[in-house]
Amino acid sequence: xxxxxxxxxxxxxxxxxxxxxxxxxxxxxxxxxxxxxxxxxxxxxxxxxxxxxxxxxxxxxxxxxxxxxxxxxxxxxxxxxxxxxxxxxxxxxxxxxxxxxxxxxxxxxxxxxxxxxxxxxxxxxxxxxxxxxxxxxxxxxxxxxxxxxxxxxxxxxxxxxxxxxxxxxxxxxxxxxxxxxxxxxxxxxxxxxxxxxxxxxxxxxxxxxxxxxxxxxxxxxxxxxxxxxxxxxxxxxxxxxxxxxxxxxxxxxxxxxxxxxxxxxxxxxxxxxxxxxxxxxxxxxxxxxxxxxxxxxxxxxxxxxxxxxxxxxxxxxxxxxxxxxxxxxxxxxxxxxxxxxxxxxxxxxxxxxxxxxxxxxxxxxxxxxxxxxxxx
Amino acid sequence: xxxxxxxxxxxxxxxxxxxxxxxxxxxxxxxxxxxxxxxxxxxxxxxxxxxxxxxxxxxxxxxxxxxxxxxxxxxxxxxxxxxxxxxxxxxxxxxxxxxxxxxxxxxxxxxxxxxxxxxxxxxxxxxxxxxxxxxxxxxxxxxxxxxxxxxxxxxxxxxxxxxxxxxxxxxxxxxxxxxxxxxxxxxxxxxxxxxxxxxxxxxxxxxxxxxxxxxxxxxxxxxxxxxxxxxxxxxxxxxxxxxxxxxxxxxxxxxxxxxxxxxxxxxxxxxxxxxxxxxxxxxxxxxxxxxxxxxxxxxxxxxxxxxxxxxxxxxxxxxxxxxxxxxxxxxxxxxxxxxxxxxxxxxxxxxxxxxxxxxxxxxxxxxxxxxxxxxx
Numbered sequence: 001x002x003x004x005x006x007x008x009x010x011x012x013x014x015x016x017x018x019x020x021x022x023x024x025x026x027x028x029x030x031x032x033x034x035x036x037x038x039x040x041x042x043x044x045x046x047x048x049x050x051x052x053x054x055x056x057x058x059x060x061x062x063x064x065x066x067x068x069x070x071x072x073x074x075x076x077x078x079x080x081x082x083x084x085x086x087x088x089x090x091x092x093x094x095x096x097x098x099x100x101x102x103x104x105x106x107x108x109x110x111x112x113x114x115x116x117x118x119x120x121x122x123x124x125x126x127x128x129x130x131x132x133x134x135x136x137x138x139x140x141x142x143x144x145x146x147x148x149x150x151x152x153x154x155x156x157x158x159x160x161x162x163x164x165x166x167x168x169x170x171x172x173x174x175x176x177x178x179x180x181x182x183x184x185x186x187x188x189x190x191x192x193x194x195x196x197x198x199x200x201x202x203x204x205x206x207x208x209x210x211x212x213x214x215x216x217x218x219x220x221x222x223x224x225x226x227x228x229x230x231x232x233x234x235x236x237x238x239x240x241x242x243x244x245x246x247x248x249x250x251x252x253x254x255x256x257x258x259x260x261x262x263x264x265x266x267x268x269x270x271x272x273x274x275x276x277x278x279x280x281x282x283x284x285x286x287x288x289x290x291x292x293x294x295x296x297x298x299x300x301x302x303x304x305x306x307x308x309x310x311x312x313x314x315x316x317x318x319x320x321x322x323x324x325x326x327x328x329x330x331x332x333x334x335x336x337x338x339x340x341x342x343x344x345x346x347x348x349x350x351x352x353x354x355x356x357x358x359x360x361x362x363x364x365x366x367x368x369x370x371x372x373x374x375x376x
Numbered sequence: 377x378x379x380x381x382x383x384x385x386x387x388x389x390x391x392x393x394x395x396x397x398x399x400x401x402x403x404x405x406x407x408x409x410x411x412x413x414x415x416x417x418x419x420x421x422x423x424x425x426x427x428x429x430x431x432x433x434x435x436x437x438x439x440x441x442x443x444x445x446x447x448x449x450x451x452x453x454x455x456x457x458x459x460x461x462x463x464x465x466x467x468x469x470x471x472x473x474x475x476x477x478x479x480x481x482x483x484x485x486x487x488x489x490x491x492x493x494x495x496x497x498x499x500x501x502x503x504x505x506x507x508x509x510x511x512x513x514x515x516x517x518x519x520x521x522x523x524x525x526x527x528x529x530x531x532x533x534x535x536x537x538x539x540x541x542x543x544x545x546x547x548x549x550x551x552x553x554x555x556x557x558x559x560x561x562x563x564x565x566x567x568x569x570x571x572x573x574x575x576x577x578x579x580x581x582x583x584x585x586x587x588x589x590x591x592x593x594x595x596x597x598x599x600x601x602x603x604x605x606x607x608x609x610x611x612x613x614x615x616x617x618x619x620x621x622x623x624x625x626x627x628x629x630x631x632x633x634x635x636x637x638x639x640x641x642x643x644x645x646x647x648x649x650x651x652x653x654x655x656x657x658x659x660x661x662x663x664x665x666x667x668x669x670x671x672x673x674x675x676x677x678x679x680x681x682x683x684x685x686x687x688x689x690x691x692x693x694x695x696x697x698x699x700x701x702x703x704x705x706x707x708x709x710x711x712x713x714x715x716x717x718x719x720x721x722x723x724x725x726x727x728x729x730x731x732x733x734x735x736x737x738x739x740x741x742x743x744x745x746x747x748x749x750x751x752x
Contacts, residue, residue: 012471046698068699069655088655088699089645091712095388115646118712146700147646147653179697269465270491270523277523279445279464283728283748287664293676293695300669319669321555322422322724323444323464324522336467336494348698352659353728372659 006263006341008306009361013267013339014280016354018367022261023053023243030225030242031060037231042066042085044220044240047348049371050357051079053243058082064109066220066238067371070099075370077102083109085218087175087238089139089147091118093125100130113175115139115148120163127168136163137173137218140204142197144179144292151204160208173216173235174204181224182294187253194228202233226254244347247297248290262347265306265358266325268338275318276327278340282320286353288346297345303327306339317342382639382717384682385737389643389715390656392730394743398637399429399619405635406601406618407436413607418442418461420596420616423724425747426733427455429619434458440485442596442614443747446475451746453478459485461594463551463614465515465523467494469501476506489551491515491524496539503544512539513549513594516580518573520555520668527580536584549592549611550580557600558670563629570604578609602630620723623673624666638723641682641734642701644714651694652703654716658696662729664722673721679703682715693718 008017034041043057044066054065054076064083067073073084077099084103090096090112103110114120114136127134138159141148149155163171178197184190201217208215218236219225225239241249244262249255266280282300289295303315319326327340344350351357356366384393410417419433420442430441430452440459443449449460453475460479466472466488479486490496490512503510514535517524525531539547554573560566577593584591594612595601601615617625620638625631642656658676665671679691695702703716720726727733732742 012468091643091645092388116712119645141648145648145650146697146702147648267467269467269495272517272521272523274521282662282664282725286658287662287669287725288658289663292697293663321522321668322728326522336492349658349663352698 006304006306008263008265008339008341009358011265011358011361013265014284015265015358016350017263017265018244018357018359019261020359022259024056026242026245026259026261027057027060030239031062033225034237035061039231039234040236042083042218042236042238043243044068044087044238045076045371046072047240048243048351049369050367051075051370052367054079054081057243066240070095072371073099074102077106077108080106081108085111085113085137085238087113087177087220089113089115089119091116091122093122093129096123096126097129100126100132104130104132111135111137111172113137113139114163115159117159117162120159120166120169124166124168133168133170135170135172137175137216138163138171140174140176140201142176142178142200143193144177146179148176151200151207156204156207160211164211164213171211171213171215173218174201175218176201177220178224179221179292181221181227182248182252182291184223184252185296187227190223190227190252194224195230197224198228198230198234222249223252223254241348244351246344246347247302248294248346251296257343260343262344262350263304264301264342264344264350266340266342268334268336268340271329271336274328276329276334278325278327279323280325280342281323283322283353285317285320285325285342285344286346286349287320288349290346291348300325301342301344304341304343306341382680382682384639384641384715384717385734387641387734387737389641390660391641391734392726393639393641394620394733394735395637396735398635400432402618402621402635402637403433403436406615407438409601410613411437415607415610416612418459418594418612418614419619420444420463420614421452421747422448423616423727424619425727425745426743427451427746428743430455430457433619442616446471448747449475450478453482453484456482457484461487461489461513461614463489463553463596465489465491465495467492467498469498469505472499472502473505476502476508480506480508487511487513487548489513489515490539491535493535493538496535496542496545500542500544509544509546511546511548513551513592514539514547516550516552516577518552518554518576519569520553522555524552527576527583532580532583536587540587540589547587547589547591549594550577551594552577553596554600555597555668557597557603558624558628558667560599560628561672563603566599566603566628570600571606573600574604574606574610598625599628599630617723620727622723623678623719623721624670627672633719636719638720638726639680640677640718640720640726642716642718644710644712644716647705647712650704652705652710654701654703655699656701656718657699659698659729661693661696661701661718661720662722662725663696664725666722667724676701677718677720680717680719682717
C-alpha cells in the first residue's frame with residue numbers, strides 16, 4: 001500500500017479517522033526522543049482529548065499530562081492520570097474549585113501556571129479554600145508574544161519573589177511554549193527558535209537563583225522539540241500535536257506525510273465542470289490554516305484517495321461551505337461516490353469538532369473525545 | 377445601554393451567549409418578510425442546531441425546517457417538527473434508512489434533494505426499502521458552482537424526466553442556494569444575485585413544464601432573501617443565519633450590529649505590551665473568515681466590552697491559538713479580568729463548537745445544541 005492509498009474503515013462519511021498504527025509509532029517516536037535526551041515527557045492532550053490515547057502515552061513512559069483548561073483536565077483526572085499540569089493562566093479562584101476537589105479525591109499531582117499577580121492571588125485564594133499548598137510554574141514568554149513574563153523583565157523577579165513569599169504557593173518551575181516556531185519558514189529557523197527557547201529558559205532560572213529554589217524547566221511544542229538536539233538543563237517536554245501530526249508538521253519538516261495519523265474521510269457527492277463536491281465542509285475540517293494563525297499551506301486539506309484508486313496527482317480542498325467542500329478536479333475524472341481521505345492543516349481543532357474518533361469498522365471501538373464542548 | 381455595552385450573564389468564560397431578545401426580534405423580522413411577500417418560511421436549522429429555537433420559529437409561522445444532513449435532521453424529527461427538507465444530496469440509500477424510519481414513526485413530511493442519477497437511484501432504493509414514495513426537489517446551481525444542475529443544461533431536463541418516470545419518486549420542486557451572495561461586495565451586487573437566482577429558478581421550472589407537474593420553487597440564504605423585494609413565482613424561502621446573524625451579515629448590509637444575537641464571552645487573562653490575551657481561541661471562535669470561504673472581514677471577531685466599560689474604540693481579535701486569542705490593545709489600557717464580548721465572523725460554525733448555548737445566569741436555562749458531533 002503506497003502512502004497515497006490508505007484504507008480507512010467503511011463508515012458513513014464524514015468522519016475523523018485515526019490510524020492506530022501511525023499513532024502508536026508517533027507516540028513511540030516522541031518517547032524515544034525523551035528517553036534519549038533524558039527529559040521527562042508530559043504530553044499535551046489538547047490534540048486528541050482522548051483518555052484512551054493518554055493511557056497509551058502513559059504506558060509508554062509519559063510522567064503525566066498537560067491540559068489547557070479546567071474543563072479539559074477534569075475527565076483525565078477522573079480517569080486516573082497520576083500528574084497534571086494545567087498550562088493556562090487561571091485568574092479566578094472559583095474556576096479551580098472543582099478541579100482541586102477532584103484532584104484531591106483522585107490523588108492527582110497538579111501544577112498550575114501564572115504570569116501575573118492577579119494569577120498568583122487567584123491561585124493562593126484557591127489554595128486557601130482547598131486547605132492545601134499549590135505547586136506553580138511561572139510562564140516565560142520566549143517569543144510568541146502571548147502569555148508569560150519576559151526573561152529579562154523586572155516582572156520575572158518580582159513575580160518570583162511574590163510567589164516564593166506566598167505561604168499557599170510553592171514555586172516549582174518555569175514553563176514556556178515557543179508557538180512562534182509554527183511560523184518558521186525553514187528547519188534552520190525552527191532550530192534557532194528552539195535553541196533560543198532553551199537559552200531564555202536557562203537565563204530565566206538563573207535570574208531566580210537568589211530564591212534558592214529547585215526550579216524545573218518545562219518547554220513545549222512538537223516542532224521545537226523535534227527540531228532540537230540539545231536539551232541540556234531542560235527537565236521536561238510538553239509536545240501535543242505529535243500524536244497525530246498534520247500538514248503543518250510536514251511543512252515544518254518535523255513529520256513526513258506517512259506519519260500523519262488523522263484524516264477526515266469524505267465522499268464525492270456531486271461534481272461539476274470545475275470541482276468535486278464532498279460531504280466535508282468547515283464543520284468537518286475547520287477553516288484552520290495552521291496553529292497560532294500560522295499559514296503557508298494551500299487550501300483546507302490535502303486529498304488522498306481511499307480504496308486503491310490512483311490518480312497520479314494531488315488534489316486539495318480549496319473552499320469550504322459548512323457541510324460541503326470544494327476540490328478542484330485538476331486533470332482527474334472520478335465518479336460520484338469516490339471516497340477521499342483528507343489530511344488536515346491542523347489536527348487539534350479538527351478533533352475538537354467530533355464526539356468520537358473512528359479507528360475501525362466497528363463503532364464499539366471508536367475513541368471518545370472526552371474533553372470538548374464543556375462549559376465549565 | 378449602548379450597543380457597545382451589552383450585559384451578558386456572569387458564567388465561566390469562554391461561552392457562547394445568545395441574546396434571546398435579539399434572537400426573537402430576528403425571528404419575527406424574517407417571518408414578517410415571508411408573510412409580506414406571501415412565501416412560506418422553512419428556516420435552515422444548521423445555524424442554531426437547537427430544538428428550542430426551531431420551536432420558536434415554528435410558533436411564529438415557519439412551515440417546517442431545513443436540515444443539512446441526516447445526523448442533523450434526526451433530533452428535530454424526534455422533537456416533532458411537522459415537515460423537514462434535507463438539503464443535502466444523499467447518494468447512498470443506507471444513509472436514509474434511520475431517517476425514513478424515524479420520519480414514518482413521527483408522521484414527519486420529508487423532502488429530499490438530488491442533482492444526479494446516482495442520487496435518484498439512491499433515493500429510489502431507499503423508497504423501495506421503506507415501502508413508500510419519496511418527495512424530491514432537484515437542486516439548481518444558480519451560480520455558487522457547488523452542487524446542482526445548471527438551469528440551461530440538458531442534465532436538468534434529463535434528470536427531471538428520469539425522476540418523473542421513477543415510480544418510487546415524486547418530483548415536487550426545485551431548490552437553490554445562492555451562497556455566492558456571501559461574496560458580494562455591495563448591496564447592489566447582492567440584490568442582483570438574488571434577482572438572478574429568481575430568474576434562473578423560474579426558467580428552470582419553465583424548462584420542466586412538459587412534465588406537467590406542480591413544482592415548488594424554494595430559495596435560500598439569509599443575505600439574498602433580505603436583499604430582494606420581488607419574490608414573484610417563489611414559493612418558499614430557507615434562510616438560516618438570520619436567527620443569530622454575525623459580522624458577515626453586517627458586512628453585507630442585511631443586519632446591523634445591534635441585531636447580532638450570538639457572541640462569545642471571554643476574559644482577559646493576560647496582557648503584554650502589544651496584546652490583551654483572552655481565554656477564547658480557535659476552539660471557542662473558529663478560524664472561519666466567512667461563509668463559503670468568503671472574506672472581507674478583518675481578524676477573527678470584533679470585540680465589544682461587557683460590564684459597562686467604555687473605551688471609545690473598537691478592538692479586534694487578530695490571531696488565534698487554540699485556547700487563547702490575541703487582541704491588539706490599540707490605545708486602550710484595560711486590566712486583567714476584563715470581560716470581552718466577541719461578535720463572530722460567522723455564527724454557524726461557532727455554534728457547532730458548543731454543546732450548550734448560554735442565555736442567562738442559570739445553567740438550567742442553557743439551550744442544547746442538539747445536532748452536532750454525531751457520526752451517523
